[in-house]
Amino acid sequence: MLKKQKRALARFSIRLEHIMDLLEIILAVTIMIGFAVSFAPLILEIPRLASLETDTEAFTVFLEHAFNLVVGIEFIKMLTKHTPGSVLEVVMFTIARHLVLDHGTALEGLFSVATIGLIFLIRRFTYVHSFTSKHDEAQMDWLMEGVDDEPAKKKEEKHS
Helix, strand or coil, X not given: CHXXXXXXXXXXXXXXXXXXXXXXXXXXXXXXXXXXXXXXXXXXXXXXXXXXXXXXXXXHHHHHHHHHHHHHHHHHHHHHHCCHHHHHHHHHHHHHHHHHHXXXXXXXXXXXXXXXXXXXXXXXXXXXXXXCCHHHHHXXXXXXXXXXXXXXXXXXXXXX
């Protein structure tokens, strides 16, 4: 009897996990739809920025809108990737948005910069493969292609 209850509980747990995964995907799609709707006003603000009468307030509104979309993109990535690195990116972009747009005190700015630096240190010195996805690693391979090979090529040229 106890084995049947444990098996039933395990099946229920698996089903519940699948339902939560599905709800997470639905949430990500909903946020993407909201992102698409919010992208149009950003594009419409560009001609207003190009006019000669543009003041700094118009640019600040444009920048705020753009940062909100960037944070939204990172949030969608976080929901779909499930990596610690994607969580750190959301936190970092949120702090950067606060630093650039919310003109707080000098101490708040210092804390924001220190926190972003701490995030970079965490990523640099506690690198774990779960911080990046396979797609991110492929992008980094493409970006870093040939960078590490330069010293080796110079050594080979000297010896030949």
